[in-house]
Amino acid sequence: MPIELKMPALSPTMEEGTLAKWLVKEGDSVKSGDLLAEIETDKATMEFEAVDEGVISKILVAEGSDGVKVGTPIALMGGEGEAAGAPAPAAPAKGEAPKKEEPKAEPAPPVAGSGESPPAPAALVMPKPDSTGDRIKASPLARRLAEAQGIDLASLSGTGPGGRIVRADLGEGAGGAKAAAPATASAPMAKAAPVEPGDIPHEIVKLSNMRKTIARRLTESKQQVPHIYLTVDIQLDRLLKLRGEINAGLASRNIKLSVNDMLIKALAVALIEVPECNVSFAGDTLIKYSRADISVAVSIAGGLITPIVSGADEKSLSKISTEMHDLASRAKEGKLQPHEYQGGTASLSNMGMYGIKQFEAVINPPQGMIMAIGAGEKRPYVIDDSLQIATIMSATGSFDHRAIDGADGARLMKAFKALVENPLTMVV
Known part of the structure; x- marks a missing residue:
């Protein structure tokens, strides 16, 4: 079944972002490490990469979209062997879903803002990273960030497909999405008092992230x-x-x-x-x-x-x-x-x-x-x-x-x- 690609938390303070540009289109085949999109965060424009192989079956959020909340599905990716143009699975009408589809129709969602890793079907249990020999399953971006921060990948559990370690698993030190939690836990900022510019010539400028x-x-x-x-x-x-x-x-x-x-x-x-x-x-x-x-x-x-x-x-x-x-x-x-x-x-x-x-x-x-x-x-x-x-x-x-x-x-x-x-x- 198609996997949801969600808006990742690319910094601890990121709560929403702008999907600046898609680097793929529907029907494109991608592999782990391929760049999917450019996302404007609260600090910089960053690249969002694939963590697994598949086919982009549906783009859900158009490029240029502003204020996309972390955790919002932005695209669907079909697994290996699925047709490139396979349509996104429509939500079944009440009472009409085939019984055999029920166990996987509602996969357990990850915590909001948990980053770039797509959710796994509920029937799967995430294993520890495969460290057969010296090989540890991790996305190329996670490997680069871990190396830069001196993080031992063998000490982490992966939440990506098949237990792959992704950016979100690295924690705050390497920009992992798990560090975004403190920002949402802080006291909400008081709303600014409304300003009436009156008849003074002016323009309204929308605040950037x-x-x-x-x-x-x-x-x-x-x-x-x-x-x-x-x-x-x-x-x-x-x-x-x-x-x-x-x-x-x-x-x-x-x-x-x-x-x-x-x-x-x-x-x-x-x-x-x-x-x-x-x-x-x-x-x-x-x-x-x-x-x-x-x-x-x-x-x-x-x-x-x-x-x-x-x-x-x-x-x-x-x-x-x-x-x-x-x-x-x-x-x-x-x-x-x-x-x-x-x-x-x-x-x-x-x-x-x-x-x-x-x-x-x-x-x-x-x-x-x-x-x-x-x-x-x-x-x-x-x-x-x-x-x-x-x-x-x-x-x-x-x-x-x-x-x-x-x-x-x-x-x-x-x-x-x-x-x-x-x-x-x-x-x-």
């Missing part, structure tokens, strides 16, 4: 996370001088450090020096991280995304620069994979390029802090007991006061300031 998610998450953060803000002024002259020297040496390698690259490194090292701030609040527990993964705010068309430089405390400045350039470029093209923007232990947001002197950023839960960077500018500054002109920037740390005490936040700001003002300490 990304903008809806940004609105919901930032509202939840300000409502549920008690923020404390700490600001320091930091002299940049030494850092700027060192950056110029490093860039001169890297010119032949086509690498150019930005100030932001060096600030990413400084924040990561500071978090390792003050581990009390490298944490997440988790109800009645506190998660303490031993690695500093820095989420960096990148402005893209229609919103904001935070690609992650993982293990930035141990990476060289040139490595951070190369990774950040690649991540930012693909973020603007909507080509990031979930594990490249989901997670992180702290965030950095730099608005200095816009001339913003100082601001307070909203924490990105479940992270415990975010560093807001203002513009470096010439200011009167006391150096060696004399008033001089120096390049100064203001940095403000926003801390989750449930998890981080003010004194620990102050220690982090002090460590961050010391690293930026003495940048050689970051590279030795």
